[in-house]
Amino acid sequence: MTTEVYLNSRYVGDVENPEQFVQNIVDSRRKADLSSNVNVSYDKKKNEIHVESLRGRLRRPLIVVKDGKSLLTEKHITQLEKSELTFSDLLKQGVIEYLDAAEEEGTFIAFYENELTKQHTHLEISPIDIFGLCGSLVPYANHSPGARIAMGAKNQKQSLGLYAANFSVRMDMDVNILHSAQRPIVTTLTHETSMYEKHPSGQNIVVAVMAYKGYNMEDAVILNKGSIDRGMGRSTYFRPAITEELRYAGGLTDEISIPDKEVKGYKSERDYRFLEEDGIIYPEAQVKEGDVVIGKTSPPRFLSSLEEYNLASNTRRESSLGMKHGEEGIVDFVCITENEEGNKLVQVRLRDQRIPEVGDKFTSRHGQKGVVGLIVPHADMPFSASGIVPDLIFSPHGIPSRMTISHLIELIGGKVGALTGRYIDGTTFDSEPEAALRKLLLQFGFRENGTETMYNGETGEQYQAKIFIGNMYYLKLKHMVANKLHSRARGPIQLLTRQPTEGRSKEGGLRLGEMEKDTFVAHGAALLLKERFDSDKTVVPVCESCGMVAIYNEFKDQSYCPICGDNVEISDIEMSYAFKLILDEFKALGVYPKLQLKTKY
Amino acid sequence: MDEELFKEYEDKLPPAILENIRKNAPEKITKAQLKKVLELTLKEYEEMAIEPGESVGVISAESIGEPGTQMTLNTFHFAGVAEMNVTTGLPRIIEILDGRKALSTPMMEIYLQKPYSTGKDIKKIALMVKETKVCDVASEFEINLADSTIEIKLDKQKLEEVGLTPSTLVKNIEKAMKVNLKLKDDDLVVVKTSSKESSLNEVYKLKEKIKDAYVQGIKGILQVLPVKRGDEFIIITAGTNLRKVLELEFVDPVRTVSNDVYEIGEVLGVEAARQAIINEILKVVDSQGLNIDKRHIMLVADMMCFSGDLKGITRYGIVQEKASVLARASFETPIKHIIDAALVGEVDKLNSVVENVMINQPLPIGTGLPSLIVDAKK
Numbered sequence: 001m002t003t004e005v006y007l008n009s010r011y012v013g014d015v016e017n018p019e020q021f022v023q024n025i026v027d028s029r030r031k032a033d034l035s036s037n038v039n040v041s042y043d044k045k046k047n048e049i050h051v052e053s054l055r056g057r058l059r060r061p062l063i064v065v066k067d068g069k070s071l072l073t074e075k076h077i078t079q080l081e082k083s084e085l086t087f088s089d090l091l092k093q094g095v096i097e098y099l100d101a102a103e104e105e106g107t108f109i110a111f112y113e114n115e116l117t118k119q120h121t122h123l124e125i126s127p128i129d130i131f132g133l134c135g136s137l138v139p140y141a142n143h144s145p146g147a148r149i150a151m152g153a154k155n156q157k158q159s160l161g162l163y164a165a166n167f168s169v170r171m172d173m174d175v176n177i178l179h180s181a182q183r184p185i186v187t188t189l190t191h192e193t194s195m196y197e198k199h200p201s202g203q204n205i206v207v208a209v210m211a212y213k214g215y216n217m218e219d220a221v222i223l224n225k226g227s228i229d230r231g232m233g234r235s236t237y238f239r240p241a242i243t244e245e246l247r248y249a250g251g252l253t254d255e256i257s258i259p260d261k262e263v264k265g266y267k268s269e270r271d272y273r274f275l276e277e278d279g280i281i282y283p284e285a286q287v288k289e290g291d292v293v294i295g296k297t298s299p300p301r302f303l304s305s306l307e308e309y310n311l312a313s314n315t316r317r318e319s320s321l322g323m324k325h326g327e328e329g330i331v332d333f334v335c336i337t338e339n340e341e342g343n344k345l346v347q348v349r350l351r352d353q354r355i356p357e358v359g360d361k362f363t364s365r366h367g368q369k370g371v372v373g374l375i376v377p378h379a380d381m382p383f384s385a386s387g388i389v390p391d392l393i394f395s396p397h398g399i400p401s402r403m404t405i406s407h408l409i410e411l412i413g414g415k416v417g418a419l420t421g422r423y424i425d426g427t428t429f430d431s432e433p434e435a436a437l438r439k440l441l442l443q444f445g446f447r448e449n450g451t452e453t454m455y456n457g458e459t460g461e462q463y464q465a466k467i468f469i470g471n472m473y474y475l476k477l478k479h480m481v482a483n484k485l486h487s488r489a490r491g492p493i494q495l496l497t498r499q500p501t502e503g504r505s506k507e508g509g510l511r512l513g514e515m516e517k518d519t520f521v522a523h524g525a526a527l528l529l530k531e532r533f534d535s536d537k538t539v540v541p542v543c544e545s546c547g548m549v550a551i552y553n554e555f556k557d558q559s560y561c562p563i564c565g566d567n568v569e570i571s572d573i574e575m576s577y578a579f580k581l582i583l584d585e586f587k588a589l590g591v592y593p594k595l596q597l598k599t600k601y
Numbered sequence: 602m603d604e605e606l607f608k609e610y611e612d613k614l615p616p617a618i619l620e621n622i623r624k625n626a627p628e629k630i631t632k633a634q635l636k637k638v639l640e641l642t643l644k645e646y647e648e649m650a651i652e653p654g655e656s657v658g659v660i661s662a663e664s665i666g667e668p669g670t671q672m673t674l675n676t677f678h679f680a681g682v683a684e685m686n687v688t689t690g691l692p693r694i695i696e697i698l699d700g701r702k703a704l705s706t707p708m709m710e711i712y713l714q715k716p717y718s719t720g721k722d723i724k725k726i727a728l729m730v731k732e733t734k735v736c737d738v739a740s741e742f743e744i745n746l747a748d749s750t751i752e753i754k755l756d757k758q759k760l761e762e763v764g765l766t767p768s769t770l771v772k773n774i775e776k777a778m779k780v781n782l783k784l785k786d787d788d789l790v791v792v793k794t795s796s797k798e799s800s801l802n803e804v805y806k807l808k809e810k811i812k813d814a815y816v817q818g819i820k821g822i823l824q825v826l827p828v829k830r831g832d833e834f835i836i837i838t839a840g841t842n843l844r845k846v847l848e849l850e851f852v853d854p855v856r857t858v859s860n861d862v863y864e865i866g867e868v869l870g871v872e873a874a875r876q877a878i879i880n881e882i883l884k885v886v887d888s889q890g891l892n893i894d895k896r897h898i899m900l901v902a903d904m905m906c907f908s909g910d911l912k913g914i915t916r917y918g919i920v921q922e923k924a925s926v927l928a929r930a931s932f933e934t935p936i937k938h939i940i941d942a943a944l945v946g947e948v949d950k951l952n953s954v955v956e957n958v959m960i961n962q963p964l965p966i967g968t969g970l971p972s973l974i975v976d977a978k979k
């Protein structure tokens with residue numbers, strides 16, 4: 001029997017001796033006769049050999065094992081340390097090879113070198129290799145459920161930090177910079193290799209695990225006002241304002257300048273007060289809602305033959321870029337340049353300092369995210385016997401159901417690190433053991449389980465329970481209330497439906513949707529529901545003879561029906577504007593929607 | 602016990618409650634005490650009644666819909682038996698409520714009459730129910746090109762398993778197919794072809810047809826599985842054919858059920874279908890460990906059946922029945938509904954909830970229900 005061979009999923013032929021064939025390919029790859037990109041897998045059940053060399057396969061490096069012995073020897077390591085050898089040299093020597101998912105199926109990989117047996121084919125370079133970059137930034141991850149590590153990894157991507165050292169000259173938009181970011185006390189191998197201290201994204205703070213008056217229930221956290229005043233969790237938010245001088249047909253262009261008073265849609269002198277002669281705002285100007293950042297005028301919209309005789313229509317339109325509803329900040333940086341089409345392009349970067357407030361989102365690196373529930377004055381915060389006041393209070397109810405033991409170990413690790421003045425290695429599978437940390441704690445005169453006697457900051461009474469307290473690396477996430485807070489009573493409506501606009505940026509209403517409507521119906525709150533849906537209420541005159549919408553002439557204070565004339569009964573009917581609209585749409589379909597009126601009560 | 606008192610309450614309280622009181626009341630209860638019990642019961646009973654204007658439909662929809670989001674697992678497999686699985690969970694609920702005619706896993710539970718239910722010969726009985734095709738009992742089909750005949754080699758063991766002899770098999774095939782068969786040897790059936798099927802292609806087609814020819818059992822019953830339930834044996838089947846199964850003399854027609862609501866409706870009538878809907882939904886709800894009040898499910902079943910035949914909760918089913926044009930249009934395919942209504946000059950009386958939401962008038966439910974009876978003169 002022969003085995004089918006596929007090259008990049010395409011059938012190329014058969015071989016008699018599949019095992020030998022596969023071995024030959026692997027051997028040539030290790031001898032660097034074949035590209036290291038080649039992977040081969042043998043499916044015994046389907047009796048197929050697949051050789052892959054294309055891109056798009058996720059691959060990872062492993063140390064080759066022969067006869068139960070790792071090919072990576074002490075000699076290699078010393079050479080590596082002396083930089084006589086590089087990683088790619090090892091690849092060429094066949095000491096390390098990259099496997100894709102299919103080839104990995106046929107391997108037997110040892111975690112540690114001392115586990116090696118004759119059957120093993122490969123050895124992990126480091127057990128942390130099974131994680132991605134973000135996943136390996138979670139310390140002590142081998143103590144937590146996978147789902148939580150994944151969340152922890154995800155949260156780190158949303159954390160504020162120093163995303164680029166040259167941020168001050170970059171025109172990045174919608175980005176945040178965390179003030180005085182630190183590298184974590186409890187680190188992992190990846191923190192070293194990725195040079196995390198060059199782009200840190202959090203701060204080491206003192207965390208106490210306790211309930212605080214119910215303000216930290218449901219994952220909320222309590223912040224210390226004193227810590228915030230000292231700069232904890234402070235960040236800067238950069239917001240863009242971009243506009244360009246567009247060119248229109250007929251040689252007309254936009255013009256970036258302070259608009260003339262004759263311009264159609266001129267706001268008010270006050271709104272333009274920050275603009276310099278070139279029509280652009282000056283740096284360090286403090287702008288608030290409504291202020292113009294870049295002044296601009298556009299040519300009249302339509303130049304139809306009729307309007308040429310109309311003097312008013314020849315004036316230019318105001319099209320300045322202003323601060324939207326609820327926005328404020330300080331002008332940080334102005335950049336005048338040209339875009340691909342050669343149009344003048346003005347970019348203004350606005351800066352806004354963000355001090356932690358109730359509703360901002362914070363997280364540890366273990367998928368334990370939470371929102372600030374209360375900011376407590378420093379004096380009212382609990383304190384320990386040695387006078388330590390926590391920066392943040394985390395709720396103990398977040399631990400049992402989620403089983404994030406790594407969160408607790410980091411707290412102890414951070415405490416030991418702070419006491420000894422060194423970084424604690426929390427690399428997953430390869431960390432400083434928890435027992436050693438506890439022993440060190442004991443040596444420094446603390447309880448080995450990390451708890452301390454604490455006192456109520458308001459009354460000075462000693463708490464009955466011993467409080468678990470230590471240092472942790474906390475991240476501020478980019479979801480801040482200042483960007484989301486929104487309310488509306490009255491405001492703009494849509495032209496077509498006369499219903500409120502949607503979205504925070506348009507000062508929109510909050511939608512009472514289909515399912516929300518159902519809850520009113522289920523409670524029998526019919527009149528309350530009607531009131532909720534009154535946002536587009538209109539009164540429409542209806543002809544009782546033909547049942548169509550009639551016309552009301554306000555000058556004459558007279559109603560008449562365009563079909564039946566003015567000698568008919570016309571009643572004012574209250575309905576939602578959306579319904580009036582659907583009646584019009586019925587007419588567009590060629591359907592005659594006749595309203596039959598009768599007294600309701 | 603005072604029967605007179607009970608009689609007094611007969612048309613005020615349902616018989617089940619009266620029976621319950623009768624059973625649980627102590628022997629030496631006095632007339633005054635019993636009267637007090639009945640009075641209190643009546644008060645409780647009346648307090649539990651739904652008030653006019655309560656939106657029972659929306660409450661039912663929410664009460665079934667919310668736990669529906671927690672349902673997991675689409676199918677489960679009968680342990681140890683190959684290829685016997687059952688659709689449960691949300692997909693099954695959707696299947697029932699849509700009133701689908703073709704189920705993804707039709708099933709029957711066949712209960713047996715007394716002497717058969719003891720488990721003796723249960724396998725044989727089960728195989729008699731199962732639909733047997735020629736290919737199930739044959740090991741080989743061959744076309745003899747020389748004299749254009751088809752030779753079917755029988756599998757004697759399988760034949761015996763289903764309780765057939767070669768000669769009865771030949772008879773059964775002839776009944777089903779109208780072909781000319783001859784039993785050669787003990788295990789070889791020769792099919793003679795007529796002049797019509799002269800070409801090889803025709804003969805091949807005939808062969809494929811014979812493979813699927815019905816031999817015995819009940820059509821539609823694809824698999825059978827005898828199971829012990831309590832102290833009797835029942836047969837669980839994949840595939841249903843309620844009408845034919847109920848005709849079998851060894852089947853207990855009272856307890857035997859199908860999970861095909863539509864089929865039950867056809868065979869036993871709409872009342873049975875209504876009960877089947879309730880039972881089938883409850884079965885899923887219970888298997889998921891959820892708690893939904895039975896009355897919500899009963900209301901849904903009533904909605905599906907009250908027109909006299911089974912209608913799914915779809916745009917072709919009960920939505921089609923709605924009196925209001927606007928309500929129908931708001932569900933799906935609005936333009937079609939509007940045009941169809943315009944063609945016959947339909948009038949929307951605006952009597953229900955959805956249409957009043959659309960024009961923003963008070964809904965005729967809850968606080969919106971009461972109104973003046975007297976028409977005010979203009």
Ligand SMILES: [Zn+2]
Pocket residue numbers: 543544545546547548561562563564565568
């Ligand atoms: Zn009219």
